[in-house]
Every structure is written in C-alpha cells, then in structure tokens.
Amino acid sequence: MNYPNGIKKNIINNTINYKNRGMTLEEDLNITNNYYLENNIAYIYKKPTPIKVVKAIFENNNRVIKEAYYSEPSTTDYNGIYKGNYIDYEAKETKNKTSFPLSNIHHHQIKHINNIYNEKGICFLIIRFTTLDKTFLLPAKDFLNFINLEKRKSIPLDYIEKYGYLIKNNYIKRVDYLEIVDKVWRL
C-alpha cells in the first residue's frame, strides 16, 4: 500500500484521514500556501517542529543527534505575511463528529494566540472534521472567548459553525482560507 506523505505521521497521532482525496490538512495547506506564494498573494509557511536535543555527537565531522524529544509546541504551526499583515494559525484535524477536543491545543499555544491577538495580528485556527469532510476557520477572538468563558474540554461543532467559517474546497487552492480572512478582517 502506498501512503502519501504525512499519512504515516497522522496514524501515529491517532488521527487518520482517508477522506478529501487522501490528502491530510497539512498537505492541502502546503499546496494552498505554495499557490499563494507563486501568485504573489501571500507568503505563509510552516515553522519547524520544536525538538529538544539531549545528546549530540560528532561523527565524520557532522553533528549527529543521538537523543532528542518532541517538545510541547509553544507557538502555532504556520505564520507569515499577507497584504503586509502578520498572519498566524494553528491547523488541526479531528476524527470527532460533534466537537473539537481542546487537548489538541497546548497551554503555551493559547498564550501565543493571545499574544498575537493583543498585538493585533491576524490569528485563527483551521479545524478539519475529517469524518464530516468539513474545514472551518475559527478566529482567535472566538476561540479565546470560548476558552475564557467555558470550562469544557472540547469546542462543540455548533459553536464552530456559529462563530467560525466553512472553508470551501477548491481543486487548485485546496483550502482557500484567505478568501475568508479578507471578509472577516476586511482587507
């Protein structure tokens, strides 16, 4: 069986996505962001995964890491620049059908989203419900409101449908979230 890139990682994370033509949200976003870059629309890129190196040695003049761990992310996955504005988002998939589990977002990431929001950056979550094949943009403001007001461990789909925006599937741009950014942030 031939797995496209990224699928394997998702199996490890317990979030398998066979829908949406076998593409993970990450792959769709890579295609979308490449499209934005090539067409001079925006420059938005994925940050490196934070890794804590415990042991590194020299081997044939190369530094080889022999022991390291994935650290808890302290920022979001993606950021960049759109029409001169700072833009920043976290992208998550869930197999759940009725809610988005908040265990997907770490404490430091919430702080990061809050910092961006305070400094007036464009910030949001992209949440894909893989089983429903629906992808939403939820603005930071509405995400932070939920976190601050509710003590629940997941955001109900109802809330996301009410305050978020469904991102249209698009063959070329895949997940054209900037169309929604234009509307919400009036750019």
Place this chain on the structure above:
Amino acid sequence: MNYPNGIKKNIINNTINYKNRGMTLEEDLNITNNYYLENNIAYIYKKPTPIKVVKAIFENNNRVIKEAYYSEPSTTDYNGIYKGNYIDYEAKETKNKTSFPLSNIHHHQIKHINNIYNEKGICFLIIRFTTLDKTFLLPAKDFLNFINLEKRKSIPLDYIEKYGYLIKNNYIKRVDYLEIVDKVWRL
C-alpha cells in the same frame, strides 16, 4: 569556570564571545524581546531550530528520537508582530573585524528574506561584530542589493556602516532594535 548559557553553543560554532558582559547576541535578544512583550510593545519570538528526524522509536510510551540532523535553515531565526506589522530578522555574530562572511546566511534564507521583502514585511539582519563590540541593523533591501550586485563572499564593514544602523547598547533593553525600526520604516 562558569559559562553563561549559550556560550558553549558558540564554542561549537567557532564564534566565542567574551565581550558585552559575557552575553551572546541570542541572550541579549531574548532579554530584549521579553522586555518588548512584557511592556506590550511587540511580540517577537525565536523559531525552533529545524531538525531532520531520521529514526524515532517508542520507549515507555514516549517517542524518542535516536537519529537526527540539524537541517539547513530555510527561514530566519526570529519573527513576530510589531504595531500590527510582520517583522522578521536573522541575528548573527562574527569575530571578524572588517567584514561579515556571507557563509553565515544560507541560500534558502536569502530566498526567505526576499519573499518577506516582496510581501512588504519589515525584514533585516542584526549583525554583531563581537571583537568590535558593535551591533548593526542592516535592512533587507540593502542586504539584497549587496547580494544581487556584488559577487563577494562577505559584506565589508564599510558597507554595513554606510547602509546599516548601529544599535545602541541599553542595559534594560540590551539591543533596542525597534528604536531603529521606527525610524527606518517610519512607524
């Protein structure tokens, strides 16, 4: 002998810095950026170091990385948001006294700086000449001009003094580069 954090790393990179009260540029920038954040001036942070994982195993329910390598960075070290604007820079130290070796900046990073510049982000280099105890801000425009016009392997100090801006030492803010950003980008 008691090394402050960061010094060890610099010895590996062959750029020891005993000047400037024993602080590396990275440490000074951390202090400066914390000051900016705590005083609601800007939110600017360091990105994770890109690492390519080759082998990871499960050990006591943890993913442990057993073989990995430092990848060539494809973006800059720092970015964030200042007065709503996207801000992005690379920070480098050199022991050289007369020029800044371009081997310090990778091909992909130049592309990144060019992308930011095209999308009208605030982008620059912070270059510290440790032996001279001088730290400069060189705007992306002037850095890219040099790269495009000159085929030299290093940027002479003369050029950096002419097109760049000396960053004042400040005990509290350490390297107060936003003071210069305000002037150059007229914010």
